[in-house]
Amino acid sequence: MFGDYEAQRHWQEITINLPIKQWYFNGSDNNLQYWGLDYPPLTAYHSLLCAYVAKFINPDWIALHTSRGYESQAHKLFMRATVLIADLLIYIPAVVLYCCCLKEISTKKKIANALCILLYPGLILIDYGHFQYNSVSLGFALWGVLGVSYDWDLLGSLAFCLAINYKQMELYHSLPFFCFLLGKCFKKGLKGKGFVLLIKLACTVVASFILCWLPFFTEREQTLQVLRRLFPVDRGLFEDKVANIWCTFSVFLKIRDILPHHIQIMISFCFTFLSLLPTCIKLTLHPSPKGFKFTLVSCALSFFLFSFQVHEKSILLVSLPVCLVLREIPFMSTWFLLVSTFSMLPLLLKDELLMPSVVTVMAFFIACATSFSIFEKTSEEELQLKSFSISVRKYFPCFTFFPRIIRHLFLISVMTMVLLTLMTVTLDPPQKLPDLFSVLVCFVSCLNFLFFLVYFNIIIMWDSKNGRNQKKIN
Amino acid sequence: MAALGVATGGGDWFSALALGVTLLKCLLIPTYHSTDFEVHRNWLAITHSLPISQWYYEATSEWTLDYPPFFAWFEYALSHVAKYFDQEMLNVRNLNYSSSRTLLFQRFSVIFTDTLFVYAVHECCKCIDGKKAGRELTEKPKFILSVLLLWNFGLLIVDHIHFQYNGFLSGLMLLSIARLFQKRHKEGAFLFAVLLHFKHIYLYVAPAYGVYLLRSYCFTANKPDGSIRWNSFSFLRLISLGLIVFLVSALSLGPFLALNQLPQVFSRLFPFKRGLCHAYWAPNFWALYSALDKVLSIIGLELKFLDPSKIPKASMTSGLVQQFQHTVLPSVTPLATLICTLIAILGPEAFSDV
Numbered sequence: 001m002f003g004d005y006e007a008q009r010h011w012q013e014i015t016i017n018l019p020i021k022q023w024y025f026n027g028s029d030n031n032l033q034y035w036g037l038d039y040p041p042l043t044a045y046h047s048l049l050c051a052y053v054a055k056f057i058n059p060d061w062i063a064l065h066t067s068r069g070y071e072s073q074a075h076k077l078f079m080r081a082t083v084l085i086a087d088l089l090i091y092i093p094a095v096v097l098y099c100c101c102l103k104e105i106s107t108k109k110k111i112a113n114a115l116c117i118l119l120y121p122g123l124i125l126i127d128y129g130h131f132q133y134n135s136v137s138l139g140f141a142l143w144g145v146l147g148v149s150y151d152w153d154l155l156g157s158l159a160f161c162l163a164i165n166y167k168q169m170e171l172y173h174s175l176p177f178f179c180f181l182l183g184k185c186f187k188k189g190l191k192g193k194g195f196v197l198l199i200k201l202a203c204t205v206v207a208s209f210i211l212c213w214l215p216f217f218t219e220r221e222q223t224l225q226v227l228r229r230l231f232p233v234d235r236g237l238f239e240d241k242v243a244n245i246w247c248t249f250s251v252f253l254k255i256r257d258i259l260p261h262h263i264q265i266m267i268s269f270c271f272t273f274l275s276l277l278p279t280c281i282k283l284t285l286h287p288s289p290k291g292f293k294f295t296l297v298s299c300a301l302s303f304f305l306f307s308f309q310v311h312e313k314s315i316l317l318v319s320l321p322v323c324l325v326l327r328e329i330p331f332m333s334t335w336f337l338l339v340s341t342f343s344m345l346p347l348l349l350k351d352e353l354l355m356p357s358v359v360t361v362m363a364f365f366i367a368c369a370t371s372f373s374i375f376e377k378t379s380e381e382e383l384q385l386k387s388f389s390i391s392v393r394k395y396f397p398c399f400t401f402f403p404r405i406i407r408h409l410f411l412i413s414v415m416t417m418v419l420l421t422l423m424t425v426t427l428d429p430p431q432k433l434p435d436l437f438s439v440l441v442c443f444v445s446c447l448n449f450l451f452f453l454v455y456f457n458i459i460i461m462w463d464s465k466n467g468r469n470q471k472k473i474n
Numbered sequence: 475m476a477a478l479g480v481a482t483g484g485g486d487w488f489s490a491l492a493l494g495v496t497l498l499k500c501l502l503i504p505t506y507h508s509t510d511f512e513v514h515r516n517w518l519a520i521t522h523s524l525p526i527s528q529w530y531y532e533a534t535s536e537w538t539l540d541y542p543p544f545f546a547w548f549e550y551a552l553s554h555v556a557k558y559f560d561q562e563m564l565n566v567r568n569l570n571y572s573s574s575r576t577l578l579f580q581r582f583s584v585i586f587t588d589t590l591f592v593y594a595v596h597e598c599c600k601c602i603d604g605k606k607a608g609r610e611l612t613e614k615p616k617f618i619l620s621v622l623l624l625w626n627f628g629l630l631i632v633d634h635i636h637f638q639y640n641g642f643l644s645g646l647m648l649l650s651i652a653r654l655f656q657k658r659h660k661e662g663a664f665l666f667a668v669l670l671h672f673k674h675i676y677l678y679v680a681p682a683y684g685v686y687l688l689r690s691y692c693f694t695a696n697k698p699d700g701s702i703r704w705n706s707f708s709f710l711r712l713i714s715l716g717l718i719v720f721l722v723s724a725l726s727l728g729p730f731l732a733l734n735q736l737p738q739v740f741s742r743l744f745p746f747k748r749g750l751c752h753a754y755w756a757p758n759f760w761a762l763y764s765a766l767d768k769v770l771s772i773i774g775l776e777l778k779f780l781d782p783s784k785i786p787k788a789s790m791t792s793g794l795v796q797q798f799q800h801t802v803l804p805s806v807t808p809l810a811t812l813i814c815t816l817i818a819i820l821g822p823e824a825f826s827d828v
Contacts, residue, residue: 355500355501355503355504356501358500359497359498359500359501362493362497363494363497366490366493366494366497370487370490
């Protein structure tokens with residue numbers, strides 16, 4: 001039944017041939033069962049733009065009904081080019097600007113940093129191999145991060161609203177943005193400038209949403225239908241094999257079948273919010289750009305692990321903030337980014353992307369290892385675990401082997417990933433357990449992600465005034 | 475862990491460059507490949523399935539063996555690895571056979587043989603003195619040379635997309651040049667002789683090699699001002715060079731001399747029946763010559779100086795490989811091209827100091 005490539009082509013067909021009112025509705029011309037639109041309006045407008053270009057080049061590509069399953073060399077080139085153009089216009093400039101604005105490092109290191117971020121295998125493989133437009137939403141989110149970190153709050157929130165209106169999964173990042181901006185308002189004083197900022201931000205957000213959803217606000221039914229398409233709560237706790245808690249847990253206990261639907265939603269909601277509450281509260285009370293980036297990681301990871309109807313591609317939402325902290329914790333970030341690409345292995349193998357995956361992962365690893373000398377940066381201080389280990393040593397005075405433990409864990413993790421990859425590629429799974437390797441991949445990835453969740457929470461919560469005082473002394 | 479750290483974090487830029495370009499070559503595996511892919515598959519089949527006496531006579535496929543014997547032996551060696559990938563590609567009758575395993579094997583053979591090229595670049599870098607350069611890595615001559623050679627995009631496109639083995643052959647040439655720089659003249663001469671018997675197109679640079687070796691190796695001493703000291707000529711050295719070339723040629727052409735096939739081999743190696751310009755024109759003087767001839771013939775037809783019925787039908791621009799005659803300007807014979815080439819090479823040398 002084809003895949004995301006056909007879905008995107010179909011959306012171009014729908015948006016250019018049908019009036020806006022029919023885009024999200026089931027109808028004789030628009031069969032929602034066949035790749036119906038399930039992203040917010042900005043994706044639809046982007047598809048419309050691409051469709052106009054397609055119409056100019058060859059109308060056969062987007063002819064209503066007759067172009068289903070259309071595949072030709074020229075069309076493939078066109079579709080791949082649209083991804084590249086979107087990348088060049090939105091994501092890559094954001095990454096380059098981010099690296100240029102990094103302080104206290106030489107130009108050569110800035111370039112190396114940008115190279116490593118751009119070489120992240122997961123995004124390249126999903127966008128250019130599987131075929132998606134994640135670089136647009138991630139690019140907008142990155143522009144949002146840039147704006148908000150450098151005190152261009154209104155523009156930052158506008159960019160982030162565009163990101164949310166492009167792909168609703170960006171809501172994973174929304175809490176840290178909210179808490180950071182709220183914290184900024186509090187700091188400025190809620191009775192004066194803070195309040196003004198708060199009002200301005202609220203207006204920006206509301207205005208951008210209205211602008212994107214304007215055609216769909218005319219009728220209540222339109223808005224509701226779009227929301228129904230964006231958040232399919234009927235679908236269940238998880239679909240397919242994904243490296244989050246629920247899928248891993250269901251290996252032992254089939255909660256999907258035992259618990260009723262609304263209980264599942266409640267449990268997932270509770271777990272998600274409980275796990276991200278500490279870091280968000282800390283961010284509201286002590287807003288800082290560094291804390292903001294780390295909170296983005298931990299929030300997105302909490303959502304990925306505990307939330308409802310998560311897809312394996314959502315790990316990209318965690319990978320983007322991790323790329324941003326490559327400079328600060330090179331060793332752990334590189335490790336995480338390798339695991340995140342590995343967690344998508346079943347999907348990549350289905351798309352026959354084994355060779356590109358291996359090549360891009362190796363290229364990324366070599367780039368990071370040579371640019372950041374990651375194996376030399378595993379001391380306590382460089383892992384940002386200094387404050388935490390001081391607290392631990394209050395109770396266990398002889399505990400000094402964090403770096404050694406972490407290095408060993410890294411070795412075990414990498415060896416397991418390589419072994420599983422080899423097994424999945426060369427061996428056939430046993431008859432009784434046809435999904436054995438996918439489940440094993442999800443299980444191993446989930447364990448790794450849980451470890452990272454704990455790690456990132458620790459370094460956020462223990463990044464107290466001690467750290468800032470030490471910097472001032474130095 | 476420490477070793478990995480040293481290898482990757484120690485700033486070993488050469489390994490990073492070599493590894494990086496190898497990864498890029500792996501990504502180029504599924505790209506377009508030209509008829510040269512079928513050419514090399516055919517040669518694998520010929521050398522594997524047929525006895526030596528048939529190698530230069532086999533003509534089931536239009537892509538007959540037209541490289542010197544060492545390349546044929548190279549294909550023979552490769553074919554023994556190929557049989558583990560896909561036995562079918564070694565069948566001479568399987569024209570245009572390109573299963574995924576065949577593709578994988580062929581592409582990997584190019585990537586693997588490029589190891590010689592990487593080694594040769596490494597040796598060339600050793601010959602460069604970069605003491606005067608700045609401390610910045612990107613300013614060091616060794617780094618710049620490595621990047622220009624290892625990441626040469628023309629070579630990447632021709633070798634890993636179009637499909638040829640130029641990386642391996644260029645590696646041999648660079649290695650022989652490096653040996654000459656390192657004053658290991660006999661090794662350099664040996665490597666160049668071997669290279670000539672891999673791909674005879676390197677005859678283009680043979681005069682340069684010949685003159686250089688004559689001047690630097692056979693004349694053992696210089697006058698104080700650097701010019702040649704004629705009485706320091708060493709016959710022994712000249713003979714040793716000659717012996718090296720002779721032995722290599724004997725190893726290569728010997729079997730075919732014994733089988734009395736030398737004329738056939740030469741006719742395959744130097745196909746003068748193919749005409750002055752190839753199907754795709756190389757940007758050289760004869761292309762200009764042919765173009766000028768074409769323009770003049772069109773003008774002549776327009777101004778009624780030429781008789782249309784007397785113009786030969788064969789057109790140089792049809793993309794076909796065949797012999798033809800020029801219409802306005804005099805036709806060019808192979809001997810004429812040789813004389814022009816020699817004048818072009820020797821002319822400047824005649825005016826320079828020896």
